[in-house]
Amino acid sequence: MERSEPQEPRPRLSRDRVLSAAVAVADAGGLGSLTIRSLAQELGVKPMSVYYHVANKDEILDGIVDFVFSQIELPAADGDWRTEIRRRATSARQVLRHHSWAIALMESRTTPGPATLRHHDAVIATLRAAGFSRAMTAHAYALLDAYVYGFAVQEASLPFEGPETVAEVAEPIMEHFATGEYPHLVEMATEYYLQPGYDFGDEFEFGLHLILDALAQSLPGHPG
Amino acid sequence: MERSEPQEPRPRLSRDRVLSAAVAVADAGGLGSLTIRSLAQELGVKPMSVYYHVANKDEILDGIVDFVFSQIELPAADGDWRTEIRRRATSARQVLRHHSWAIALMESRTTPGPATLRHHDAVIATLRAAGFSRAMTAHAYALLDAYVYGFAVQEASLPFEGPETVAEVAEPIMEHFATGEYPHLVEMATEYYLQPGYDFGDEFEFGLHLILDALAQSLPGHPG
DNA sequence: CCACCGTATCGTACTTTGTACGAAACTGCT
């Protein structure tokens, strides 16, 4: 009875556990820190062990992209389309902000997973149920997704996080350009972006509202 | 006189030549194919030689992002703002489509180069000259850029190139889903996306027009 | 013409990362 040291039974590996750990590692240290070895360490296992559950690293990347999609709220086809589409857009932004490494991945992975397909299906269903033609649904979806992803890209490329740290980061850069090049950029930065209380994230609502309003105009039966 | 074989004097390296070659390599084989060794081979030089002209690979990446920005047409502040903004948006899309590897980079690089800053300055100048307030300029710029970048991201993640190859790529995938999951997605695909003549790139114009129209509404003196 | 010196290029080698290959450990079943 001296042989048993059941301190950590270390549950068996599985594809799901591998993917969850991969998400955790990427969340903690970015995509660059997600290596097979770091992933194995997170799982308390030796590197080559993960290869029993996934074919290669690409499969891991595909998997965590689909995981991210699975976290985005789906719109309900039988609800008010503006409310539903707005909800899924807001949710998408939040999810992408939380897993900002995912944006880079979504661009490179071309084999969508089940959550990704379900997501697209739900959005299309909502737009069609709202009365949009097939052509308008395609237009609207392309526009909405371009906006949501593009906003996420911009947000991810900002060098700061919270609303208050903007000034601290940008001011030293700005002073460097006080020489007279980029006058409009500097003016906007000092007089607007760097003002206390400015939060780039707030811009999201403006654009989303504008797009939804404009799309509503094109719906049949609308006072054009 | 048997010593001189001046066939290829191989011009000296320079930072610019390094960056140009890096763009060429990325254009030809994607970002993944851009390694210090492949770059050195393109330049007809040994790997470590490029390190005399750039500090590290990150500096190369920053450099080629700025190069891409330098290729985007700048709007003129004294022209019609809709024409100018539309022109720069269209140009940006074309450039990003030609160098699709750049999209992934722009997201990760946080130190903008001179062309990038000049670009932002010109866009802000045009919007301000058009009569947009500072707040509206910030709103409009965030919206426009999110759309342009987001559209480029979507376009880059499509697994096909020209308008006619869509069906060939998508049909086998679609048949795989004829089981009844994703009914709306399949319906849109077969009845719309896969119809002859459909080109996803055409969606760009729709969204851009919609956004510009909606922004024009908010300009002072407009019949609101 | 030559020694000299700053600039530019290169050779070698170490580190990190993905992963092939086969051995070892573990599991449940007879």
Add this chain to the structure above:
DNA sequence: AGCAGTTTCGTACAAAGTACGATACGGTGG
């Protein structure tokens, strides 16, 4: 216990970034 399938691991190699010091080059004063 013995065996077969399942899961984990040890070893090792290739590709890629790059540190470090040596070498080659190109112009200048003696």
